[in-house]
Amino acid sequence: MTVTELICLMQVEGERIKPGFWHDVDLTEYANKLLSRAEIRLHYSHGNCLGLIAYYCNDKQGRCGYISLILVAHPAQGSGLADELLEHVVDAMERRRFYRVRLQVDHDNLRPISILPQREFRTKTPSEGL
Secondary structure (H helix, E strand, O other), X not given: OOHHHHHHHHHHHHHHHOOOOOOOOOHHHHHHHHHHHOEEEEEEEOOEEXXXXXXXXXXXXXXXXXXXEEEEOHHHOOOOHHHXXXXXXXXXXXXXXXXXXXXXXXXXXXXXXXXXXXXXXXXXXXXXXX
C-alpha cells in the first residue's frame, strides 16, 4: 500500500464517519508513520483494499500493545472484517506475550465503540485515564 492509497482511504472513510473527521491530523505525516513503523494487516478483495489495522508491539516492559488505526471501507462494513482484523492483532500480540491492548476511539465513531465490548474490550472515558 502506498502513502497516497492510505491517505485516500482514510479521507473517504473519515468523511463517512463525520465531515472533517481528520481535520486536526496531518494525514501525510500519519500515513508515513504508519507505513514505516507500524505493523499493518491489509485485507484486499479484487484489487481494492477493504480494510486494515495498524498496530504496535513496542511496549516490551509493560507488555501492552497499541492499535493505532482500524479502518473498514464502506462496502465491507457489517461483513465481520473488523472482527477478523482485531482477531489477527490479538493473536499476534498474545504470541509475543502482550496481554493488554490499548486503542483510542473518537466518541463520535460509534461503529467501533459498538464492537469493542463484544471482543471483551473495556472502554474508558478520558476522565478515567486512557
